[in-house]
Amino acid sequence: MTVLDLFAGPGGWSEGLRALGLSDIGIEIDPAACATRAAAGHTTIRADVADYSTAPLRGKVTGLIASPPCQTFSAAGLRAGNVDRDLCHQCLDDLARRNDTRAALRAACTDPRSLLVVEPLRYALDLHPDWIALEEVPAVAPLFVHTASILRSIGYSVWTGVLNAADYGVPQTRRRAFLLASQTRAAAPPEPTHAQKPGPDTLFGPALAPWVTMAHALGWGASDRPAPTVTAGGGKSGGPEPFPTQARKALLDAQRRGTWVLRHGNQANATVRRIDEPAATLLFGRASNDVSWQRVDSSQPESVRITTGEAAALQAFRHGYPFQGSKTRQFEQIGNAVPPLLATAVLRPLVSAVVGVAA
Numbered sequence: 001m002t003v004l005d006l007f008a009g010p011g012g013w014s015e016g017l018r019a020l021g022l023s024d025i026g027i028e029i030d031p032a033a034c035a036t037r038a039a040a041g042h043t044t045i046r047a048d049v050a051d052y053s054t055a056p057l058r059g060k061v062t063g064l065i066a067s068p069p070c071q072t073f074s075a076a077g078l079r080a081g082n083v084d085r086d087l088c089h090q091c092l093d094d095l096a097r098r099n100d101t102r103a104a105l106r107a108a109c110t111d112p113r114s115l116l117v118v119e120p121l122r123y124a125l126d127l128h129p130d131w132i133a134l135e136e137v138p139a140v141a142p143l144f145v146h147t148a149s150i151l152r153s154i155g156y157s158v159w160t161g162v163l164n165a166a167d168y169g170v171p172q173t174r175r176r177a178f179l180l181a182s183q184t185r186a187a188a189p190p191e192p193t194h195a196q197k198p199g200p201d202t203l204f205g206p207a208l209a210p211w212v213t214m215a216h217a218l219g220w221g222a223s224d225r226p227a228p229t230v231t232a233g234g235g236k237s238g239g240p241e242p243f244p245t246q247a248r249k250a251l252l253d254a255q256r257r258g259t260w261v262l263r264h265g266n267q268a269n270a271t272v273r274r275i276d277e278p279a280a281t282l283l284f285g286r287a288s289n290d291v292s293w294q295r296v297d298s299s300q301p302e303s304v305r306i307t308t309g310e311a312a313a314l315q316a317f318r319h320g321y322p323f324q325g326s327k328t329r330q331f332e333q334i335g336n337a338v339p340p341l342l343a344t345a346v347l348r349p350l351v352s353a354v355v356g357v358a359a
Contacts, residue, residue: 002060002061002062003022003023003025003061003062004024004129005024005066006119006120006123007067007068007116008027009028009030009033009067009337009338010033010036010037010323010333011026011036011037011042011321012337012343013065013133013338013340013347014042015318015343016343016344019344020344020347020351023042023043024042024063025043027045027049028044029046031046031325032324032325035324035325036321036325039324049116049119054122054123057127058126061123062129062131063129063131063350064129064131065132066120066123066133066134066135067134067135068117068134068140069116069336070136070336071111073136073140084109084111087115088114088143090105091115092121092143092146095150096121098125102115102122117143120147121147121150124181125150130182131182131350132180133178133346133350134178134180136177138175138176138177139177141160141177144160144177147179148160148179155183156181158180158181159180159181159188159189160177161177162175162178163175163176163190163342165316166196167194168192168193168341168342169193169209169316169345170278170339170341171211171278171279172278172339173278174339174342180346185350190346190349192208194208194211194212195207195208196210198210211277213275213276214275214277214279215275215276217313217314217316218310218314259296260295261273261275261293262292263292263293263303264279264282264289265283265290265291272296282315283335284328284332284335290305292305308323308331312334315334315335316339316342317337317339
């Protein structure tokens with residue numbers, strides 16, 4: 001089977017597929033993300049998804065994955081997508097009628113990137129894959145509902161809704177909208193494997209596992225303060241960074257004094273999580289999204305920025321995943337990626353109907 005991954009990023013979906021014994025071909029334009037994918041062994045076509053012709057792919061694609069860029073719809077961004085949403089709906093209808101108005105509608109958008117959300121439908125209509133998996137920020141859910149109605153009209157079973165990554169073993173309460181479609185089985189969300197309050201075992205089976213905490217994911221044991229990971233995640237221009245840095249050494253020295261939390265942003269209303277909880281959604285695209293460990297029970301405030309290695313672990317990437325590019329670009333790749341554990345959970349039932357992967 002050939003799986004096509006649009007806006008492939010550093011490989012969150014690809015790692016999820018790899019856990020199922022499968023691989024994909026990604027289309028990605030960002031050079032740093034392409035370099036990461038190459039270092040991780042994922043096949044990539046460096047191209048703009050919106051400009052790439054589907055003609056060479058017809059009859060060759062079994063599965064279609066896509067996570068269109070979310071900056072224009074994200075609550076962490078400027079939300080131009082809210083202004084452009086009607087144009088996106090119009091473009092979906094036009095594509096369903098085989099009328100490609102993308103160029104004109106893109107020019108009319110407040111932010112041209114908003115219209116990238118329609119690209120998965122263009123590929124789906126042209127390629128007719130057996131199954132489809134799309135992911136975006138929750139604000140895009142109405143556009144996914146619209147896309148679902150079009151896919152149903154051509155024979156797909158479709159489910160749309162919002163999933164919480166923590167319910168699937170990711171140490172992060174990341175909520176994202178999904179569209180899952182199949183021509184060979186009834187589409188449905190994956191069954192959760194974890195819960196915030198699992199409850200007791202019952203006659204119908206064992207209780208779900210509790211949500212994975214940051215401390216557990218990072219190997220901090222039962223201590224209530226973070227011990228730094230063994231890598232600081234790369235220097236300013238990429239590559240290894242000496243460990244520990246002065247800041248990381250200070251954090252290590254503080255293990256037996258004080259209580260540390262993870263603060264998601266530098267604004268007054270930023271979300272704060274204890275290390276015995278999952279992280280909040282990791283965002284790194286803007287300066288105000290700085291994510292740092294902070295000591296909260298001291299008259300002398302201490303703050304140490306999270307490393308890329310720690311951020312990758314909280315995004316459920318395997319240890320040592322080879323993110324490339326500058327530190328800023330690595331953080332952006334991590335924050336934009338689909339957590340591989342969540343990707344595996346979402347994809348398992350879709351691909352099992354096609355290639356016999358155990359559901």
